[in-house]
Amino acid sequence: MRKCSIKLLFKKIFNYKKELIKGNIFAILATITTVIVPLFIPLLIDELLLHKSNTLTSFVSKYIAPMTLIGYLFFFLVLAIFLRFLGVVFSTNQVRSMLLISKNISLDIRESAINHLKRAQLKEYERFSPGAITSKLVTDIDTIDNFIGVTVGKLIVSVLILLFTSIILILINLKLALFIILTNPIVIFFTAKMARKVGQLKRVQNRAVEEFQEELNDSLELFNQIKAANKEDYFFSRVLKKAKKLKDISIEFSYKSDRAMRLSIFTFLSGYELFRAVSILAVAYSDLSIGLMLAIFGYLWIMMTPTQDIINFQYSLATAKAACKRVEDIFRLSLEREVKNPKNPFNKEVEIRVTNLDFGYEKDKLILKDISLEILPKAKVAIVGPSGSGKSTLANLIAGFYEPDSGDILYNKISYKEILPKDIRQNIYLILQHPKLFNDTLLFNLTLGKNYPKEEIEKAIDLAELRRVVESLKDGLNTIVGKDGVKLSGGERQRVAIARMILSNPKVVIFDESTSALDVHTEERIFSNLKEFLSKRSVITIAHRLSTIESSEYIFVLENGKLSDRGTPKELLKKDAGYFAKMI
Missing domain, CATH: 3.40.50.300 (P-loop containing nucleotide triphosphate hydrolases)
Known part of the structure; x- marks a missing residue:
């Protein structure tokens, strides 16, 4: 039975129901405060400058007080800043909830791995160097921790923002909204294919980190013997060789992952420009107002961050899978046998x-x-x-x-x-x-x-x-x-x-x-x-x-x-x- 897999990680996440519910409530509140704000200015343009409707101003006049143009602008400016501040507070608390979950899960994995190591057969344990085990317990579990705490946390908020934004866009203009919503998955599908390749590169990079740590640990542990043999240049050149290999692999990983990320952003921004052009056409050939067109522009920009977070999620998912496979190496070590009804023959002299x-x-x-x-x-x-x-x-x-x-x-x-x-x-x-x-x-x-x-x-x-x-x-x-x-x-x-x-x-x-x-x-x-x-x-x-x-x-x-x-x-x-x- 596997002890570290993406499926198991999500199962562990759902074990923290209290923090998860709290985090999701904060995520919903943060989303609501985020998606309302972009409507204010576009609607005010329609109502105060173009005199097309008076939904917002009528509501304020009826339930608060009648105002001048400057009064309405000042009121909604203060309201927008207040809502954005609330959004920051809610988002911070949502991140805190997810970090509590991620830190507990990473501790749980470390404890399980260490407890497994404690009971591992010595013959099995000796197959790994201390550097290899350290790399798995530190670097790889940190990757998993980051995936849960940061990436999954952002994913929840991102999905909610996209959902609420899609609802608002549908209410503004159904056809235009469907065009925007249905083309977004193309971007996500395009990046998913690249993410798999990045995940493979991440495995290679982590292995290079492990090799470097192994070589460095050996040289430091045997430093006295190396000094005695006057072999500092030879052994530390081996360390530097591993460091250079790590550098080359890290450059390749960073370059290719950044390239994939930028291609994803390019694809999204190309779609964004296309959506803006279509929105202008909608104003020219339909009853879409200029204010609502500006609102659509605002929501398109809002959609950029959550879409990017979903793209990042795919890369983080690939690297977390690679990290889990390496951590699983520890759990594959054969354990010392368990004995049912053990006997103790050592209560007397031993033959x-x-x-x-x-x-x-x-x-x-x-x-x-x-x-x-x-x-x-x-x-x-x-x-x-x-x-x-x-x-x-x-x-x-x-x-x-x-x-x-x-x-x-x-x-x-x-x-x-x-x-x-x-x-x-x-x-x-x-x-x-x-x-x-x-x-x-x-x-x-x-x-x-x-x-x-x-x-x-x-x-x-x-x-x-x-x-x-x-x-x-x-x-x-x-x-x-x-x-x-x-x-x-x-x-x-x-x-x-x-x-x-x-x-x-x-x-x-x-x-x-x-x-x-x-x-x-x-x-x-x-x-x-x-x-x-x-x-x-x-x-x-x-x-x-x-x-x-x-x-x-x-x-x-x-x-x-x-x-x-x-x-x-x-x-x-x-x-x-x-x-x-x-x-x-």
Whole structure:
């Protein structure tokens, strides 16, 4: 089911009945005050100068007071200004009502998209760059917001003005009115065809914006590495290349949409000139008065803005459709499974059993093949293997970030399919080699916003060998660590991640090269500090460094996505040709 489409947008608009009714009432009042005014001066010309009728002057004389020519002019001038002021007030309130609707709908779409992202499978999420998702959540939803708040709001007023104006024109002269009314759709049909092409160009432009944001985000996020490699010119030239591409596409879009708009205006103005010529003929060959002819000219001019708004609506509709299609990409991300009557096997020590597991990021390309292993409660195991063998992928699967393509993962003999993914992640803590930190305080990066007793935080700091780091910082735990923790060294960031894990108090801990940036002595102190803490938990260690895995009781060797060997360190050392023996 689609979550973003034009049909759904209009359905959402009608959900705000109170604001919609209020907005439409203001639109009707604004229309009435707008379409009455152009009648005053033309009728006064007929009555005061040409003496053809006395409808307006008789009404004023009867219900207000008899006046001189100047008096009538002054009275209707004041009345016209007052009505125009009322029109502004009513229009402003109508726009406010539509903006309230549009802002609520755009917030609703953003909330839905963000909530969908929260529950999306990590494997699916990783198909997009942060820049691509940001573009969809900001640029595209802003396009939809503008379509609802401005374009649809104007459309309501425009249709009402055209309707009321058409009624007045029919009352003035039926034949001339029908000629004007029936030729207007030709202009709208002509512009609708051009609007579709503009919509396609808008999709291309938004994609170019996304590509530029992706390239820029990557270069800014990896700025330190780019500097270290002296590759600023190369990487930022790529950013500029995308910027130039965006410029070229934006010029093409702006030029072609403006050209289409001007052609539409030209068509309408040509019709306007034709209508004026026909009106003059009507004065010459019918009983149409000069005053009413001027009124028709006025109403033709009034019709120009709403007709233009209807033309603009078609272009905005095309761009909103394109934006909806791009936002829909987020809603197409597969979600983590929902579990009816979920079980929680983590109320005791955890045994993990992997059976015949296959997994690949792409359907036809498996990373892990037929993996079967068992990790007993409180066991200390290591997974070793060359780079690219699938060690981190297996860790992500065990920790509940990915799901197998086939096979099973059992936690205390309960399949992962019967357990909520968040429960798996809550109890199995994966510490990454390159932990990400928020541009916030060190305290926030330790607690991630959760309230812990001060004693627990202090204990975690000591166990993770962070005490000296905290004391060296000017503001201590309240120090802002910078984007991705740039103010901390790689080893310090890894210690923050370890402290985070301690506070989380998981049942199983996975170290995925989590101490690779630490010197051997600091690493030894941390594991010495954690000895009691880890003794009550299962520990899985992924590492290339022998010192990191030497305390492991059992080792699994992973090569080319398959378990090529397994055993205790002593058993594996006896096999001279094995990967573990080569590590030694």
